[in-house]
Amino acid sequence: xxxxxxxxxxxxxxxxxxxxxxxxxxxxxxxxxxxxxxxxxxxxxxxxxxxxxxxxxxxxxxxxxxxxxxxxxxxxxxxxxxxxxxxxxxxxxxxxxxxxxxxxxxxxxxxxxxxxxxxxxxxxxxxxxxxxxxxxxxxxxxxxxxxxxxxxxxxxxxxxxxxxxxxxxxxxxxxxxxxxxxxxxxxxxxxxxxxxxxxxxxxxxxxxxxxxxxxxxxxxxxxxxxxxxxxxxxxxxxxxxxxxxxxxxxxxxxxxxxxxxxxxxxxxxxxxxxxxxxxxxxxxxxxxxxxxxxxxxxxxxxxxxxxxxxxxxxxxxxxxxxxxxxxxxxxxxxxxxxxxxxxxxxxxxxxxxxxxxxxxxxxxxxxxxxxxxxxxxxxxxxxxxxxxxxxxxxxxxxxxxxxxxxxxxxxxxxxxxxxxxxxxxxxxxxxxxxxxxxxxxxxxxxxxxxxxxxxxxxxxxxxxxxxxxxxxxxxxxxxxxxxxxxxxxxxxxxxxxxxxxxxxxxxxxxxxxxxxxxxxxxxxxxxxxxxxxxxxxxxxxxxxxxxxxxxxxxxxxxxxxxxxxxxxxxxxxxxxxxxxxxxxxxxxxxxxxxxxxxxxxxxxxxxxxxxxxxxx
Amino acid sequence: xxxxxxxxxxxxxxxxxxxxxxxxxxxxxxxxxxxxxxxxxxxxxxxxxxxxxxxxxxxxxxxxxxxxxxxxxxxxxxxxxxxxxxxxxxxxxxxxxxxxxxxxxxxxxxxxxxxxxxxxxxxxxxxxxxxxxxxxxxxxxxxxxxxxxxxxxxxxxxxxxxxxxxxxxx
Numbered sequence: 001x002x003x004x005x006x007x008x009x010x011x012x013x014x015x016x017x018x019x020x021x022x023x024x025x026x027x028x029x030x031x032x033x034x035x036x037x038x039x040x041x042x043x044x045x046x047x048x049x050x051x052x053x054x055x056x057x058x059x060x061x062x063x064x065x066x067x068x069x070x071x072x073x074x075x076x077x078x079x080x081x082x083x084x085x086x087x088x089x090x091x092x093x094x095x096x097x098x099x100x101x102x103x104x105x106x107x108x109x110x111x112x113x114x115x116x117x118x119x120x121x122x123x124x125x126x127x128x129x130x131x132x133x134x135x136x137x138x139x140x141x142x143x144x145x146x147x148x149x150x151x152x153x154x155x156x157x158x159x160x161x162x163x164x165x166x167x168x169x170x171x172x173x174x175x176x177x178x179x180x181x182x183x184x185x186x187x188x189x190x191x192x193x194x195x196x197x198x199x200x201x202x203x204x205x206x207x208x209x210x211x212x213x214x215x216x217x218x219x220x221x222x223x224x225x226x227x228x229x230x231x232x233x234x235x236x237x238x239x240x241x242x243x244x245x246x247x248x249x250x251x252x253x254x255x256x257x258x259x260x261x262x263x264x265x266x267x268x269x270x271x272x273x274x275x276x277x278x279x280x281x282x283x284x285x286x287x288x289x290x291x292x293x294x295x296x297x298x299x300x301x302x303x304x305x306x307x308x309x310x311x312x313x314x315x316x317x318x319x320x321x322x323x324x325x326x327x328x329x330x331x332x333x334x335x336x337x338x339x340x341x342x343x344x345x346x347x348x349x350x351x352x353x354x355x356x357x358x359x360x361x362x363x364x365x366x367x368x369x370x371x372x373x374x375x376x377x378x379x380x381x382x383x384x385x386x387x388x389x390x391x392x393x394x395x396x397x398x399x400x401x402x403x404x405x406x407x408x409x410x411x412x413x414x415x416x417x418x419x420x421x422x423x424x425x426x427x428x429x430x431x432x433x434x435x436x437x438x439x440x441x442x443x444x445x446x447x448x449x450x451x452x453x454x455x456x457x458x459x460x461x462x463x464x465x466x467x468x469x470x471x472x473x474x475x476x477x478x479x480x481x482x483x484x485x486x487x488x489x490x491x492x493x494x495x496x497x498x499x500x501x502x503x504x505x506x507x508x509x510x511x512x513x514x515x516x517x518x519x520x521x522x523x524x525x526x527x528x529x530x531x532x533x534x535x536x537x538x539x540x541x542x543x544x545x546x547x548x549x550x551x552x553x554x555x556x557x558x559x560x561x562x563x564x565x566x567x568x569x570x571x572x573x574x575x576x577x578x579x580x581x582x583x584x585x586x587x588x589x590x591x592x593x594x595x596x597x598x599x600x601x602x603x604x605x606x607x608x609x610x611x612x613x614x615x616x
Numbered sequence: 617x618x619x620x621x622x623x624x625x626x627x628x629x630x631x632x633x634x635x636x637x638x639x640x641x642x643x644x645x646x647x648x649x650x651x652x653x654x655x656x657x658x659x660x661x662x663x664x665x666x667x668x669x670x671x672x673x674x675x676x677x678x679x680x681x682x683x684x685x686x687x688x689x690x691x692x693x694x695x696x697x698x699x700x701x702x703x704x705x706x707x708x709x710x711x712x713x714x715x716x717x718x719x720x721x722x723x724x725x726x727x728x729x730x731x732x733x734x735x736x737x738x739x740x741x742x743x744x745x746x747x748x749x750x751x752x753x754x755x756x757x758x759x760x761x762x763x764x765x766x767x768x769x770x771x772x773x774x775x776x777x778x779x780x781x782x783x784x785x786x
């Protein structure tokens with residue numbers, strides 16, 4: 001979200017017209033953007049005054065004089081200063097006890113806390129026990145004050161530390177109570193609902209003043225997040241203040257008890273991961289990185305770790321951010337072919353969707369396009385149009401950018417694939433010849449020139465460039481009746497066969513992992529499903545073959561790594577219904593994205609690449 | 617009667633002087649109370665209560681120039697008390713965070729800014745803020761699209777904010 005969008009979203013938010021997900025996004029942006037944070041505060045305050053732009057419905061003076069006469073009131077002498085200032089609210093003391101009091105008032109448009117007092121119950125102490133730890137804090141008569149431009153930290157009996165920003169006044173009214181009058185002070189905050197965040201910074205906005213409540217302990221400040229409680233009601237009971245948002249959807253607790261700490265096991269885990277991330281052995285680092293990815297396996301947690309670290313340990317924060325950045329770089333879209341199988345328009349079309357299965361979008365209306373895959377910048381899709389048709393490149397709106405009609409004379413064309421630097425395109429081609437089932441693997445420059453034949457001993461199957469662009473994996477038949485996954489150098493000088501046909505099964509659709517060290521492929525054993533069939537992974541030297549997922553049947557499957565290498569998309573009849581699936585790279589968490597009941601068959605899911613800089 | 621004499625009379629509980637005070641300050645008092653309670657009928661009750669209390673505490677009034685602020689303080693406290701009674705589980709503080717003078721000034725500036733809006737904008741502000749209508753409802757009343765209402769309110773907010781800031785800078 002950018003600040004421009006935030007401006008209108010804030011308006012919607014104040015009017016309670018923002019949906020929940022947008023609200024979270026807005027508040028997340030506001031928590032990191034001081035400009036938008038200020039805008040929200042100002043507009044919230046303005047809303048309150050705009051809403052109060054009312055006129056008395058009549059002249060009240062006659063009725064008031066009448067009332068004064070009726071009750072024979074007379075001005076009372078001997079008022080103390082307090083009542084002089086403001087007619088002390090009778091009974092206001094009745095419930096003033098060890099807990100605190102806060103009041104929130106709702107505005108018609110925006111509900112903003114009008115006033116807040118937090119009384120924190122501290123361990124029994126006396127007023128002299130206020131100790132200035134740092135900064136300029138003036139202690140007198142039970143008050144701790146900072147002037148404009150000054151700030152500091154104090155410690156009260158019981159070890160409670162309070163950080164005071166400028167213009168803050170804290171009154172220790174009794175040895176056991178603390179009254180936050182103005183400015184900001186720090187306390188520890190525990191969120192009791194929603195995210196798993198245990199400690200946090202809460203900014204409680206009130207009319208005219210911002211209370212910034214921060215995690216009070218001095219340990220693991222990196223686990224803080226900023227929570228904006230810009231509206232709602234705060235109630236304190238038993239030393240815990242509960243903030244309820246006006247719409248009741250968020251509940252936080254401000255604890256006046258011992259500062260909350262990061263759970264010891266989480267803290268240990270994080271520290272242990274970080275130390276392994278600094279290890280010299282790349283394998284150890286990679287493993288730790290994966291685990292860290294799992295540790296912060298959702299965006300909320302990742303944001304939470306990076307944001308909170310920013311203050312506490314900028315260096316660590318930067319390191320984590322880059323690691324998490326790589327983790328999050330998972331590819332935006334998956335392209336696939338879907339349809340009923342009919343030869344009519346709409347029978348088969350190229351679609352894209354998000355890796356979570358949402359935002360499906362149909363790109364073609366030509367019927368029977370085939371073998372779509374991405375350009376390395378993720379902005380175009382290369383496919384074979386209206387089979388048997390030419391290799392075609394289109395943008396993500398389905399608009400054709402370029403086609404290679406001259407290649408039609410090569411015969412049927414399949415699996416056009418960009419090299420990682422976008423400079424070459426490899427594809428398979430075959431002329432109708434019942435006696436020869438083999439396909440030819442061609443490579444050409446991406447402008448269509450410099451066409452060259454790499455091998456004529458290929459089979460019909462997806463092909464894949466290695467990430468360094470030096471090799472191509474394909475299904476080859478180097479020896480008679482012995483097809484298998486092969487890797488060939490793009491100059492034709494390197495060749496290695498990784499798997500071999502064993503009469504009963506067949507391997508196909510190889511795909512390099514993003515680090516180039518592994519290849520995944522599909523294996524099909526029509527005679528015995530339990531035996532061998534599934535998605536496999538193998539090292540590029542042909543060692544360590546391992547079955548990741550067992551499937552019933554695989555046809556036209558094209559397992560595809562996400563750019564991070566952490567997930568694999570594939571097509572399968574995994575549990576009896578055809579569809580496109582995503583799983584973790586180790587074969588866990590198989591998840592269906594689309595199912596055939598949504599309209600026919602699905603094939604060739606290919607994950608969009610991560611966008612690399614310098615390519616456009 | 618000079619203002620000095622008026623103030624002397626007021627402190628003594630002269631009802632005519634007090635009536636004048638009510639006439640001059642009721643609009644401000646009404647806004648202060650409404651800011652807190654956001655409820656028209658409650659505001660009416662609290663206005664009366666405020667002036668009764670004010671009358672009782674006239675003796676404590678010292679500076680003629682601070683009559684309005686003094687009254688605003690009573691209004692605010694009375695409003696707070698009303699809220700506390702409605703929410704017995706919540707305790708109230710007696711003085712508020714935003715200085716009352718700031719609130720009063722902001723209210724005056726906002727009023728001016730709203731007066732400067734065109735009639736269409738004023739109507740949408742009225743429907744949203746005083747009538748508490750949703751975008752959907754406003755859209756149907758004004759024959760607009762829902763997103764049109766959202767954009768309009770965003771622009772109006774911006775306009776009022778800029779107007780207030782411009783005035784504050786003067």
